[in-house]
Amino acid sequence: MPELPEVETVLSSLLPKIKGKKIKTVRVRHKDVVGWPETAIKFSQGLCGKKISGGFRRGKLLLFTLDEEGKLIFHLRMTGRLYYSDKIYQPRKHAHLVLDFSGGGTLIFEDTRRFGRVYLVKTGEEKYAGNLEKLGPEPLDPEFDLKAFSQALKQKKGRIKGLLLNQSFIAGLGNIYVDEILFRSQIHPETSAQNLEDRAICRIYTSMKEILNEAIAGRGTTFRDYRDGEGRAGDFQDLLKVYGREGEKCPYCSDYIERKKVAGRSSFFCPCCQKDDVNDSGSVRKR
DNA sequence: AACATCTCCTGAAAGC
């Protein structure tokens, strides 16, 4: 499920392939994936002839600039794939949007569960695309320092797991990386944010940056569906310490990884290393 | 404000 590192990987693998290319034909094969389905015809017309001039990531959104005119914005949600092919492309079952470029090459948006969305917006109207306007700070932004993180956290009352998943609190984290961050920080997912000591907040902040950077270096996590912009799987699944590892031995102690529903999501944690509401008893180890 | 629950959707896995 694409989170920040996966979206970043899609962007970096895709952009060199499509930058500067002009869209020749647009095939909307399932109009529900278009942000405003009733405008699917306008969507196609608006995209024809446009050139992809650049792209960037914000939270879990992929934004491609169409010169100065507008942006093409994707949210991959659970099972979305966005990739480039330079072969003659025969649309597969869940290929909902297919863009053919002048001079060859195809950009394909596939999404088995159809939770993903694609938006076409004019410059200045980007905020209408998905949750873009409501997104919190970028966790890897150098200007988002520990002080800013700590201050934001201390204003909140909820549990840490739900807070880190909340895109308006911080943008780009999903279930996998929140569990990994909390494991490295040695914080139980149900710990209330208010009860966190400064040292615990610092561990979360540091782990967050480390794990996101490591996952980007590993080109993302593939459990089943995720592929990068060239259709390749990621490598980071092998390096996950807790996510999806219920019943396996904790890599740092003799206990076993447990699974519990927190904030409506499966949460994996070590009950020994991540004790609820005991953030800093002096037993924290360097990881 | 915080949190639970439902919704969307498909296919894999588990249950019988």
Added chain:
DNA sequence: TGCTTTCAGGAGATGT
């Protein structure tokens, strides 16, 4: 073996 049920989850909507 084969059919049926459950489950996974990002995020928005809704209810408490």
